[in-house]
Amino acid sequence: MIAFNKYYNHFNIVSTFLIVVSLVLLIFKGLNFGIDFKGGTLIELRSTDEKINVTSLRDKFSQMNLGDVSVKKFGNDRDYLVKFENKDNKKNIIEEIKVSLDKSFGNNFNFRRVENVGPKVSAELLKSGVIAISLSLAIMLFYIWIRFEWQFSLGAILALFHDVIVTLGVFSLFSLEINLSIIAAVLTIVGYSMNDTVVIFDRVRENLRKYSDIKIYELTNISINETLSRTIITSATTLLALLAIYLFGGEILKGFSLAMILGVVFGTYSSIYIANTVLVRLRVSQKTVLREDDGNS
């Protein structure tokens, strides 16, 4: 049996530190919103001419009077991702860029993807993204509240907040782009984190009913160990699947799968080191679960 409980205090400090740092990052550095939430235009280009490089392309784009343009390689040497604000929302901007590129580089570009999101739509998408995440947290709170005693709910929700905040914190730290698929990833993380916590909590509650003489400090450790191989296997298979998406699923799914990978790692960690420590700190005992049972019968 691994003595997870020996490190409860240490990891509580680590978790608090992670959350504080993430919050500081989120507040002062903010998130790198993509065009979905900020508005603007995105073009994915593929060049058929090897002589074209990112510098010459960048120069060309900066001459086009598009405002703040970012030109980056996208996955390989032939693909580029171009982003700009398109403040005036010019209608024929893509056509103009095409003509301008053809003039300088010859007809060597394939416009693989064009996305243009107006300011109104991006504001709406941001709003609905925030609502979706808040709603999912609220629903999870409600679900856990009807399923478990309040001490458990608090533990699960704290773990959930930790996972979401720290994942977003990592995105802020490395200035990774937040787009619509990241919202999907965060929602899935919420589901996964909850899932992981609930499995351990189920066991804690079962053990609480079974043993009256074991203190919660020991009991959580027993429960964690009993469910440990399940935790490891499920996390491992999920991570394997996500890793396959990250490595082979193409550039578009990179951000999404990275967010999910982080979420699964944090979710597994928090189920053990946040959710359970809350139970210990709230001195949950057999009485906590028995009282509930009396109330129900």
Added chain:
Amino acid sequence: MLYFSKLRILFITLFSLLFILIASSNLFKVDDGFFNKKINLGLDLQGGSYLLLEIDNAPVIEQKLQNLTTTIRNYFKDKNIKINNIKINNQDIFFNVPDENKQSIIDTFEDENSDINPYYPRFKSHQLILEDTGNNFKVSFSKQGLISLKTSSQDQAIEIVRRRIDEVGTNEPNILKRGNNRILVELPGLDDPMRVKSLLGKTANLTFRFVTNNNDSFGVEKLKYEDGIEEASVSKRIIISGDNLLDAQPKMDTQTNQTIVSFSLDRVGAKRFGKATSTGIGKQLAIVLDGKIISAPVIRDTIASGSGQISGGFTFQTATDLALLLRSGALPAPLNIIEERTVGPDLGQDSINAGMIALAIGFLLVIIFMFVKYRIFGLITNITLIVNLFILLGILTLFEATLTLPGIAGIILTVGMAVDANVLIFERIKEELKDEKNNIVAFDSGYTKSRTAIIDANITTLLAAVILFFMGSGPVKGFSVTLGVGIFTTLFSVYFIARLFTSIYVSRNRNKERLI
């Protein structure tokens, strides 16, 4: 619990086979009505354009108010009430009347059978609101009035958008209303999104008007030519408009070797055009499209045939597009493209390939991992996983769901998370075996005791998927669909298929030590 009746085994087998069959119909071309269903590929996989258009209703409101001032003036004139100082200011109409007529104005506007202020019994509201501000009246659209105005301009616009897109001839476009002032257009497999965009971006409001400096009661306005430099003053009196057109076609003028657009007019249009060309010989007739003069030829002869032509330095492409726009009619209001997402067909194919490779590798990794970790039970899990995947694909096929790139990610994720339930059960059986010597009893209680955890775990993921389905859009919605459906297929395959195999294995090895 261990016992599976023959009927149940038959049912499980048939059910699984059915879905494997349905899923495999994606690979073959079958003519049978039931098996020719296919999973739809989303725009991000097959390539195409997603356009969100917003109707700019301000000019429509402006026009309505303009007409309304005339209506109000004439209506009360017939009743011998003089309307004074009527003017439009910021989407409101202001006017005043002599004090003795005030009540009669109020009565007219508040009458449920009013001729000038329609009443919507369903909403208990008039179209217009009349306010007495003391020294004058203020007329504005009520909330319902605005909504019905927006809805009707949306209805008209969607019809025109549909006609224009049909004329371009894309396959299976999807044109839907969004709210009361937006139109969503999905165009799969489109070669030239720019053309459609430029076609949808034009109101195509065509008018024929005299070039004149004579400021009569209609008034004149200065309009620019298409080149944006030259100007001409044009009468506001409209001789004929796009509504009078029956047909328009691009043609080659054999004499001048120019591309032109020839048109034919309806009866009313032909009559007016004939009259205008007979009285206006020697004058210039401006052909105005969306506030810009295309050309302003001098009338040389009376044209009574009701057909004519527009020249204006067109290329064949621009002439074709203009003819198309004229045939499909003018939009009631300008449309703005507020969101566009276009994916080229080769990127779509790349995404399909990448998604499939990721799926294959992810699947393989999970299968190898499970076999190494669990041996015989790993094998059972893996068979379950394969059947699960087929059932998932089968259900998506059956409902002809739309598969997107994030949707493929959802399938891969399902593969990763689907083992969870089996692992929970097997781990539980292992634990039970520590105290319980009877394999069958341990097997049974393993299933029973793990049930709540499995249900909890799946409900939480399902809740996230449902929220995503209702809040997400486009590709992300596809993710929520595969993730959500994946939960049900996982539960089915765990509780029926895996359990069937497990029960067969356990009952054959009921006395074996170290079962797992």
